[in-house]
Amino acid sequence: MEEQLKTLIKVWVSAIICISYCYYFPSRIKAGLPRLFSVLPICALFGLLPLFFSSIHLSGSTALFFSGVGNLKLILFCFDQGPLYPLPSNLFKFVCYTCFPVKLEQNPKSQNRFPKWLFAVKVALFGVVLHAYNYKQSLPPFLKLWLHPLHLYLELEVLLTLLKVFVTITLGCEVEPQFNEPYLATSLQDFWGSRWNLMVSSILRVGVYYPVRRVCGYLMSSDYAKLICVFATFLVSGLGHEVVFFFLTRELPTWEITLFFVLHGVCTATEMAIKRTEFARRWVVRPAVSRLLTVGFVVVTSGWLFFPQLTRSDVMERRASEILLLIDFVKTQVFHFI
Template sequence: MEEELKNFIKVWVSAIISISYCYYASTRIKAGVFRLLSVLPVCALFLLFPLFFSSVHFSGSTAFFLSWLANFKLILFCLDQGPLSPLPSNLSRFICFTCFPIKPQQNPNPKNQIPKWVFAIKVAIFGVLLHLYEYKQYMSPTVLLVLYSLHIYLVLEFLLMLVKVLVFITLGCDLEPQADEPYLATSLQDFWGRRWNLMVPAILRPAVYTPVRRLAERKLNSDQALLLGVFATFLVSGAAHELIFFYFNREVPTGEAIWFFVLHGVCTVVEVAVKKSTYVRRWWRVSPAVSRILTVGFVVVTSGWLFFPPLIRSGMIVRLASEALLSIDFVKNKFFYFWAKNL
């Protein structure tokens, strides 16, 4: 654990130095090809950083924050687009908005704030979840699948909450929520576009969806171009997940993650097309409760079919649970050592 922490510090200090270079050097170059050329070495470096870790949590978070989102943000920045345009007012903001999946909140609305007790319940559920892993040999594959899905959701939720708190302390500004209770989604479009991991669609929209749609509109009608843009976005997201899976297990990608997102892309495209039908809007009504069960159920079932198998085969899920328990023990030992030393 201590060696991993040392690598973590080295990687993130290097990342901050690299982003500082982009802020002070690349911004002096006019947006376009030459700015992109000045940023590409940083993007290549960010692709290497997750390889410095053996920990699932450290390699996964670094891959998600730097290899995926930060690289997309920097490429958009070279084109004067995305969350780094207009240029943040100072270096601290530029670093935070590049490194982390965050966005400043323009019009804070207290009604949209999630109560603190909800987060406390999630922490309690996570504690119970870790305890249940001790009895996983007695559980059916279906139950384990639900536990794995819940585990990944909660880990991501806690990670983003930690980032949000640290950035709030550093910058002193309100940030937009990064998830909106995805288990309440009433459709795939609602789940992927408005509830789950909101920074990802906010990045993929200008980076993939918009340019693909504009190119497609030269040959196709507006509706067809829209659907092609949606599908292309899911395809790129699948490729990015395959890259993250590679960082987890250092094995040749199986393609299952891409097929998972291709399936969801096709289903979302069909869903959008059906919603545009006047007949469907007039005659077909599904209650929110039923649509939520169908949506979340579809996500969980298809995850068990295509998303989780490569992670289970590589032992990543088992490592995820053991690392969480190891981290808790590490913090406890350090706390008691500090307490005993100062007693």
């Protein structure tokens, strides 16, 4: 644990130095390919940072923060796009916006506010899920199907909410939540576009959806272009997840995760096309039914394509063990300090 923490400090110091370079030098270069060439070495380094860790969480979070979201932000910044444009007023904000999957809240009053006790319930439920791995063999198949999706969602929700609070306090400004109660999604379009991992969705929208739509707009009608853009966005997301999964498992891609996102891209595009038909306008599905169908589809397909590679490598079990070990480590340090 202590060795991994030392490595974490070294990695973050290196990353901050690299981001400082991007703030002071490439930002003064003309947007476009010249700025991109000046940033590419940093992107290459960010792509290697997760390899310095043996911890699942440190490797995975570094892959998400730097190799994935961070690199996408820097590439968009090279073309005056994304959350790093316009250039933040100071280096500290630039570092936070680059390193963390956060985005300034544009209109706080319009956001749906859920009670604070709901977060406490999620933390408690997350604790139950972590300990459920000790009884995994005796769990009924139905609960096993929900175990990994619940674990992934609750862990991301809890950790990214704590990160949101940290960034809000340090920067003195509100940032958007990463999740918007995805279990309330009434469609795949609602789930992926408005409720799940909103920072990544926002970046993919700017970096993939809009450029592809501009190109397709010259070749086909607007309706068909939207469907192609949705599929392209999911495909890129799948390939990005393959990179993250490589750092988590240290195994060659099996392309199951790409197939998962391709499947959801096709289904989401099909759903969007059906919504435009006269039949869909007449046939109104109750929200409770649509939520059950949407979440059920996500859970079943994730059990089929998303989690098998992680299950074969015991990644989810190791993630649970690391969290429990971290809690014990913190307890030991606190009691030792007292």
